[in-house]
Amino acid sequence: MKTSHKDLIETLRKKKALSMQDICGDYVSHSSYSRFVNKGQTLAIDKLLYILRRMDLSFREAGLFDHNIQTSNEDKVLMAEVVASHDLKRMSETATLFASKAKRTYDIYGMLAIQLRLKMGGETADQQVQVLKDYLFNVQNWDFKEMYLFTFIMDRMESAVILHHVNRTYDRAAAPYFLERNLNLIILIEKAHFEFLKRKETNHAQNMLDKLEILTINRTFHSVQGRFTISQALHNILKENRPEDFQKIERLYRNFIVIEANIYARLLQSGYQTLQSIYQLPEINWQVTSDQF
Numbered sequence: 001m002k003t004s005h006k007d008l009i010e011t012l013r014k015k016k017a018l019s020m021q022d023i024c025g026d027y028v029s030h031s032s033y034s035r036f037v038n039k040g041q042t043l044a045i046d047k048l049l050y051i052l053r054r055m056d057l058s059f060r061e062a063g064l065f066d067h068n069i070q071t072s073n074e075d076k077v078l079m080a081e082v083v084a085s086h087d088l089k090r091m092s093e094t095a096t097l098f099a100s101k102a103k104r105t106y107d108i109y110g111m112l113a114i115q116l117r118l119k120m121g122g123e124t125a126d127q128q129v130q131v132l133k134d135y136l137f138n139v140q141n142w143d144f145k146e147m148y149l150f151t152f153i154m155d156r157m158e159s160a161v162i163l164h165h166v167n168r169t170y171d172r173a174a175a176p177y178f179l180e181r182n183l184n185l186i187i188l189i190e191k192a193h194f195e196f197l198k199r200k201e202t203n204h205a206q207n208m209l210d211k212l213e214i215l216t217i218n219r220t221f222h223s224v225q226g227r228f229t230i231s232q233a234l235h236n237i238l239k240e241n242r243p244e245d246f247q248k249i250e251r252l253y254r255n256f257i258v259i260e261a262n263i264y265a266r267l268l269q270s271g272y273q274t275l276q277s278i279y280q281l282p283e284i285n286w287q288v289t290s291d292q293f
Helices: 005-015 020-024 029-038 045-053 059-067 073-085 088-101 108-120 122-136 144-156 159-173 183-198 201-216 222-239 243-258 260-277
Strands: none
Touching: 005 020, 005 029, 020 029, 020 045, 029 122, 059 159, 073 088, 073 108, 088 108, 088 201, 108 122, 108 144, 122 144, 159 183, 159 201, 183 222, 183 260, 201 222, 222 243, 222 260, 243 260
């Protein structure tokens, strides 16, 4: 069964813990929003777009959520176990399983299957990369789906190609009435920034960090702020190489653990350890004890 826009928006409003004032601002009256949600009364397109922007959603995203498929907890655990096993046969079998559950090539199960094929390496990965390139480079204007897919193969792209697509997407996605702070745009630029750090291309990395900072003007969205903070911290340890910057990495990691933002703690740790092998960075104490809370 398809979910209506009104039900979707109200569900996401509650999930994001946003009040009516948060999404309506001074532009949409509370009574108009209530009639839209409770009675199905039509909301003017300018007001609907305003609400979507306040919620950090694009109109296309809202439409695609009608067909959204969520992975089960069992499949999330399975994905983690299979990746950690490095067992090519098991990876192949699991990729086939996820592909069979996909309703569209690039829904959440389709993307899990793609990620597994890429991790398998060899001919399987090469074929998957080519499929993604054939698709992505024939889409005129990237939306949230294409932004995310490109991060899968970014490490296999030349720097000029990364710059071209990131800059082009940024210039278009930052336009009015599209999405000013789309999380997938943040992820795209964050990944590009990290890729340039790995390649020791500091000018390109700085350019990406500047874009991230512009996109994180609205710091009420913790997911956006978390990703920018990690990128900025990793950038500074390479740019300044001061003892206090490494101490900040430890504090930031500890703070993520304290507030139970484990996904950001893992992103920070993984990013640092990757750069550590490239830049010969010092060891960081990743242990968090109870007396540090």
